[in-house]
Amino acid sequence: MNLWLTLAVNSIALGGLLFLLSAGFSLIFGLMRIPNLMHGSFFMLGAYFGVTFLSRGMNFWLAALLSGAAMAVIGGVIERFLLRRLEGQVLPQVLLTLGFAFIIGDISLMVWTGDPWQPATPAHLQGALQVAGLFFPIFRLVMVGVAVVIAIALWLMVDWTRLGAMIRAGVDDAPIARVVGIKVSQLFTLVFALGAALAAFAGVIGAPYLSVYPGLDFEMLPLALIVVILGGSGSLLGALVGSFLIGFLYNFGQAMFPDLAYVILFLPMLLVLVLRPQGLFGRVVS
Amino acid sequence: MVVKRRTILKGMLGTTALIAAPAVLRAQAAPFKIGLLTVKTGPLAQGGIQMEQGIATFLKEKNNTLSGRKVELLVADTGGNPAGAKTKAQEVVERDNVNVILGPLAAFELLAITDYVRDKQTPLISLAAAEDVTQRKANPFVIRPSATSAQTCHAMGDYAAKDLKFKRAATISEDFAFGYEQMAGFQRVFEDNGGKVVKKLWPPLVTPDYTPYIAQLGNVDCVFNGFAGSNPVKFMRAYADLGVKTKIPLLAGWTAMDDALLRSLGDEAVGVLSAAWYSADFESESNKRFVAGMQKDYNVLPGGYSAGMYIAGQCVEAAIAKLGDKVNDRKALADELHSVSLTDTPRGPVKFDKYGNVVGDVFIRKCERKGGKLVNTVIKRYPNVGQFWTYDEKAFLAAPVYARDQPPAKNLE
Numbered sequence: 001m002n003l004w005l006t007l008a009v010n011s012i013a014l015g016g017l018l019f020l021l022s023a024g025f026s027l028i029f030g031l032m033r034i035p036n037l038m039h040g041s042f043f044m045l046g047a048y049f050g051v052t053f054l055s056r057g058m059n060f061w062l063a064a065l066l067s068g069a070a071m072a073v074i075g076g077v078i079e080r081f082l083l084r085r086l087e088g089q090v091l092p093q094v095l096l097t098l099g100f101a102f103i104i105g106d107i108s109l110m111v112w113t114g115d116p117w118q119p120a121t122p123a124h125l126q127g128a129l130q131v132a133g134l135f136f137p138i139f140r141l142v143m144v145g146v147a148v149v150i151a152i153a154l155w156l157m158v159d160w161t162r163l164g165a166m167i168r169a170g171v172d173d174a175p176i177a178r179v180v181g182i183k184v185s186q187l188f189t190l191v192f193a194l195g196a197a198l199a200a201f202a203g204v205i206g207a208p209y210l211s212v213y214p215g216l217d218f219e220m221l222p223l224a225l226i227v228v229i230l231g232g233s234g235s236l237l238g239a240l241v242g243s244f245l246i247g248f249l250y251n252f253g254q255a256m257f258p259d260l261a262y263v264i265l266f267l268p269m270l271l272v273l274v275l276r277p278q279g280l281f282g283r284v285v286s
Numbered sequence: 287m288v289v290k291r292r293t294i295l296k297g298m299l300g301t302t303a304l305i306a307a308p309a310v311l312r313a314q315a316a317p318f319k320i321g322l323l324t325v326k327t328g329p330l331a332q333g334g335i336q337m338e339q340g341i342a343t344f345l346k347e348k349n350n351t352l353s354g355r356k357v358e359l360l361v362a363d364t365g366g367n368p369a370g371a372k373t374k375a376q377e378v379v380e381r382d383n384v385n386v387i388l389g390p391l392a393a394f395e396l397l398a399i400t401d402y403v404r405d406k407q408t409p410l411i412s413l414a415a416a417e418d419v420t421q422r423k424a425n426p427f428v429i430r431p432s433a434t435s436a437q438t439c440h441a442m443g444d445y446a447a448k449d450l451k452f453k454r455a456a457t458i459s460e461d462f463a464f465g466y467e468q469m470a471g472f473q474r475v476f477e478d479n480g481g482k483v484v485k486k487l488w489p490p491l492v493t494p495d496y497t498p499y500i501a502q503l504g505n506v507d508c509v510f511n512g513f514a515g516s517n518p519v520k521f522m523r524a525y526a527d528l529g530v531k532t533k534i535p536l537l538a539g540w541t542a543m544d545d546a547l548l549r550s551l552g553d554e555a556v557g558v559l560s561a562a563w564y565s566a567d568f569e570s571e572s573n574k575r576f577v578a579g580m581q582k583d584y585n586v587l588p589g590g591y592s593a594g595m596y597i598a599g600q601c602v603e604a605a606i607a608k609l610g611d612k613v614n615d616r617k618a619l620a621d622e623l624h625s626v627s628l629t630d631t632p633r634g635p636v637k638f639d640k641y642g643n644v645v646g647d648v649f650i651r652k653c654e655r656k657g658g659k660l661v662n663t664v665i666k667r668y669p670n671v672g673q674f675w676t677y678d679e680k681a682f683l684a685a686p687v688y689a690r691d692q693p694p695a696k697n698l699e
Contacts, residue, residue, distance in 0.1 A: 006528070007501055114332025118519050121527075137527040137528065209524065211519045214329050215492075
C-alpha cells in the first residue's frame with residue numbers, strides 16, 4: 001500500500017516535469033511541423049544555465065526564469081535565422097536540429113565538463129512531508145504545483161487570447177491563417193522561443209532531482225517524443241494527459257515489471273501510432 | 287575526431303623542451319610512445335577526461351622522461367563505443383606505432399580490442415573491469431592495475447557480514463555486465479558469511495528517476511549499490527529525499543562513491559560506506575604527490591580513473607627501467623609488465639597475478655564532511671586482495687563467470 005502511494009505521488013511529480021518539457025515541443029511540432037530534436041538539448045542547456053546561476057548564489061526561481069529567458073533568445077535566433085530557411089523540408093529540419101543537439105552537447109561538455117552537477121534543493125523547499133509514515137519530498141509536490149500553474153497559464157493563453165487564437169489557426173491550417181492576415185512567420189518565432197524557454201525552465205526545475213550531466217539531453221528527448229505522440233501534437237491537453245500517463249506508466253511499470261522498463265514506455269506509443277496516429281487528442285490534419 | 291598531436295603536446299604541459307629542442311637532439315633516441323585510448327565526448331567523457339589528467343600528471347612529474355627515455359603521449363578519443371575503440375586502437379598501433387596502449391575506459395570497449403592487441407602483440411594497460419579478460423580468457427598482453435568488477439565488492443560483502451553484522455541485503459545496480467559482476471561478488475561473499483541477499487534490482491542504464499526502485503527495496507539491513515557515471519548522484523539524492531537513508535544504511539562500489547564524484551554530491555552522501563581500490567585520503571608518498579599535482583593543475587580531487595592511469599604510468603616506468611633498450615620489443619614489454627611489483631603507488635603496493643590482474647589493497651571508506659568538504663575516510667584496509675578473494679583459484683575459474691544470475695540468488699523474496 002505504502003509503495004503504491006509513494007509511486008502515485010511520484011508519478012504525478014514526474015508527469016508535471018514532463019508536461020513542462022513537452023508542452024513547448026508539442027506546440028512547435030503542431031504549429032511548424034518541425035520535429036525539434038534539439039528539445040532535449042534545450043532542457044539540458046537550460047539546466048546548465050540554471051546550475052551556473054545557482055552556484056553564483058541566485059534565487060532558485062529567478063535562476064529558472066532567467067535560464068528560460070536566455071533559452072528563449074537562443075531558440076528564437078535559431079528559428080529566425082536557420083530553421084526559417086528550411087520551412088516545409090522535414091529531412092533538412094531533422095538534420096539541422098539533430099546537428100545542433102550534438103553541437104550543444106559538445107559545447108556543454110567543454111564548458112561544464114563531464115562532472116554531474118546537482119544543485120541543492122532550494123532551502124525553503126527541502127525536506128519531506130511525513131504522512132502516515134510515508135515521505136513526500138516537498139520539492140516534488142511544488143514541482144507539480146508549478147506545472148499546474150503553467151498548464152493553466154498556457155491553456156488561458158491558447159484558448160482565450162487573440163494570440164492563442166492565431167496560434168490555433170496556425171496549427172490547424174497555416175496557409176489559410178496567412179490568407180486571413182495572421183503573421184504566421186512571426187508566430188513561428190514566438191512559439192519556438194516559448195517552447196525553448198519552457199524546456200529550459202523545466203531543466204532548472206528538474207535539476208535538483210535529475211541532476212545535470214552529459215547525455216541528459218538524449219535521455220529527455222525520447223520522453224518528450226512519447227508524450228507528444230501519445231497526446232497528439234499541437235494539443236496542450238494532449239501534452240498534459242500524455243505527461244501524466246507516462247509519469248504513471250514509468251513509475252508503476254518499473255516497479256511492477258522492472259525488466260520491461262522500455263516495453264512499458266514504448267508499447268503504448270506503438271499502439272497509439274497504429275490505432276490512432278494523430279494521438280489521443282490530436283486533430284487530423286489533411 | 288582524429289588523434290590530434292597538437293592537443294596532446296598542449297596537454298603535456300612540461301613539453302616545451304621537447305618541442306623547442308633541435309631535431310638532432312630528438313633524433314638521438316626515438317621517444318617511447320604511449321597511446322591513450324580514452325573518451326572525451328558523450329556521457330562517458332567524465333571518466334575519460336580524468337584518465338587523461340592522471341597520466342598527464344604522472345608524465346609531468348617525470349618531465350616526460352621515464353628511466354632516461356623520452357616519452358610521447360598520444361591521446362585518442364574512442365567516443366565511448368566498441369567500434370570507436372577498435373578504430374582508434376588500429377590508428378595508434380599501425381600509424382603511430384605506439385609501444386604500449388593505456389585504456390580504454392569501458393568494458394565493452396576493452397572486449398572489442400583484446401583480440402586485436404593480442405594479434406598485434408601490443409601491451410595494453412586497462413582500467414576496464416570485464417572479469418574474463420584476466421580470468422577465463424586471460425590475454426598475455428593485457429594487465430589491469432585497477433580491479434575486476436567484483437574485486438572490491440568481495441571485500442564489501444565481507445565487511446557487511448562480519449564487521450557490520452548485517453543479515454539481509456538488497457542490491458541495486460545498472461542492468462549491464464559491470465553491475466552484474468559487482469553485485470555477484472558482493473552477494474557471494476556476503477552469503478558465504480551468513481548474510482542473505484533478498485532483493486536484486488536492475489534499473490536500466492538510462493533511468494531519469496530511481497524512486498520506483500527505491501520504493502521496492504523492502505525490509506533489509508543494508509542496500510549495496512554499484513552505480514557508475516552520473517547515476518550515483520541521482521540515486522543518492524532520491525535515496526535521501528525519500529527518507530530511506532536514515533533507515534537503511536547505504537553501501538557502494540568504487541564507481542558509486544569515487545573521490546572525483548564527491549564535489550558533485552551533497553549531504554546525501556554523508557555516511558555512505560564504499561569499497562574501493564583507491565582513496566585520495568590514502569597517505570602514501572606517491573599519492574600525496576599525485577593528489578597535490580592534480581589539485582594544482584586541474585583543481586580536482588583525483589578518483590580511480592586518474593589514479594589508475596597514474597599507476598599505469600608507474601608500471602610502464604618500472605618496465606622501462608628493467609628492460610632498457612629491449613623495451614621496444616613489445617612481447618618482452620608485455621611479459622615485463624606482468625612481473626612489475628611496485629611498493630609505492632597512490633593505492634599502496636601493487637603486483638600482478640599470472641592472469642595480469644592486480645593484487646593490491648582494498649579500502650573500506652566512510653564518507654564524511656570535513657572542513658565543509660566531503661571526504662572518503664579510510665576506515666579499514668584489506669591488504670593484498672586478489673581477484674579470487676579467498677577462494678581457490680581453480681574452483682573459482684571452473685565456475686561460470688559472474689553474471690546477472692551467477693551465482694544464483696537463492697534467498698530472493
